[in-house]
Amino acid sequence: MTRSEVFAVAQMGPVNLADTREQVVARLIDMMRDAHSRGATWITYPELALTTFFPRYIYDTPEEYDAFFEEGLPSPAMVPLFDLARELGVGFYLGYAEKVHQDGRTRRFNTSVLVGPNGDLLGKYRKIHLPGTKEPIGDLEFEHLEKRYFEVGDMGFPTFKTPSGRFGMCICNDRRWPETFRVMALQGAEVFMLGYNTPTRNIHHHEPAYLREFHHRLSLESAAYQNAAWVMAAGKGGSEDGFAMIGGSMIVAPTGEVVARAASEDDEVITHRCDLDMGAYIRRSVFDFARHRRIEHYGLITEQTGIKVPE
Numbered sequence: 001m002t003r004s005e006v007f008a009v010a011q012m013g014p015v016n017l018a019d020t021r022e023q024v025v026a027r028l029i030d031m032m033r034d035a036h037s038r039g040a041t042w043i044t045y046p047e048l049a050l051t052t053f054f055p056r057y058i059y060d061t062p063e064e065y066d067a068f069f070e071e072g073l074p075s076p077a078m079v080p081l082f083d084l085a086r087e088l089g090v091g092f093y094l095g096y097a098e099k100v101h102q103d104g105r106t107r108r109f110n111t112s113v114l115v116g117p118n119g120d121l122l123g124k125y126r127k128i129h130l131p132g133t134k135e136p137i138g139d140l141e142f143e144h145l146e147k148r149y150f151e152v153g154d155m156g157f158p159t160f161k162t163p164s165g166r167f168g169m170c171i172c173n174d175r176r177w178p179e180t181f182r183v184m185a186l187q188g189a190e191v192f193m194l195g196y197n198t199p200t201r202n203i204h205h206h207e208p209a210y211l212r213e214f215h216h217r218l219s220l221e222s223a224a225y226q227n228a229a230w231v232m233a234a235g236k237g238g239s240e241d242g243f244a245m246i247g248g249s250m251i252v253a254p255t256g257e258v259v260a261r262a263a264s265e266d267d268e269v270i271t272h273r274c275d276l277d278m279g280a281y282i283r284r285s286v287f288d289f290a291r292h293r294r295i296e297h298y299g300l301i302t303e304q305t306g307i308k309v310p311e
């Protein structure tokens with residue numbers, strides 16, 4: 001019996017500062033209905049899907065930036081999505097800014113939630129690789145202040161048992177780090193869901209826009225192939241209040257091939273019927289981890305972060 005299901009990825013066009021949660025959630029709902037009408041059982045939405053990508057702006061106090069955060073799960077803004085998921089039988093991944101009272105203090109994370117097709121909360125993930133700076137660099141077109149607004153995720157890279165198989169979640173910059181996917185694959189993840197917000201401009205040095213898109217795709221293709229898993233990648237496209245995002249949402253097969261790709265820079269649902277057993281032959285051969293991995297030689301990966309050139 002083949003395990004084949006239709007998966008959807010929901011790219012979003014820009015979310016501007018002036019857009020309300022209600023307007024944004026109405027767009028997410030439209031896309032969930034669209035995905036369902038095409039037979040999808042799962043849909044992946046972008047990182048920080050409910051608001052604009054606010055870490056590009058400088059805010060100093062929680063009074064200024066707390067409006068971008070959600071409290072409670074589901075937060076009031078998410079309730080209509082949870083309800084529709086249950087009604088249609090469509091599971092979803094959603095990225096959002098999470099504010100939580102934990103360990104006796106207020107904490108903020110860049111988080112994604114996984115909700116099952118019956119509307120049940122399956123789990124969440126808190127972004128580990130936070131790019132950018134804590135303090136503004138200054139004299140830039142825009143900043144990237146994720147380290148200012150979020151703590152590093154404290155949940156590792158968990159994976160989740162779903163009615164369709166084992167899924168893992170990560171968020172945006174995590175996709176550029178191979179360790180992210182390998183840790184999830186070692187737990188048997190067959191599907192990686194991820195949302196992203198990638199500007200077309202690199203604030204640190206000049207990089208042509210086509211390279212931004214190329215590195216995004218390269219990361220996803222290698223993650224899929226080297227871990228024999230499906231990748232569902234949902235981003236934002238177009239210009240958020242004048243700040244351009246790369247779009248390029250895609251579904252990548254365990255062979256590393258892109259099987260569906262958004263053609264626009266706007267709200268757009270892409271779908272593909274995914275054979276969840278497609279990666280099995282890769283896991284039995286070239287990437288049979290148990291037979292071929294040589295962990296006795298990988299120690300440096302967890303012992304040090306930066307490069308240390310031996311004497």
Ligand code: CDV
Nearest residue numbers: 131144172173197198199
């Ligand atoms: N939201 C992100 O994590 N964006 C980064 C940018 C800053 C490079 C990314 O990896 O796409």
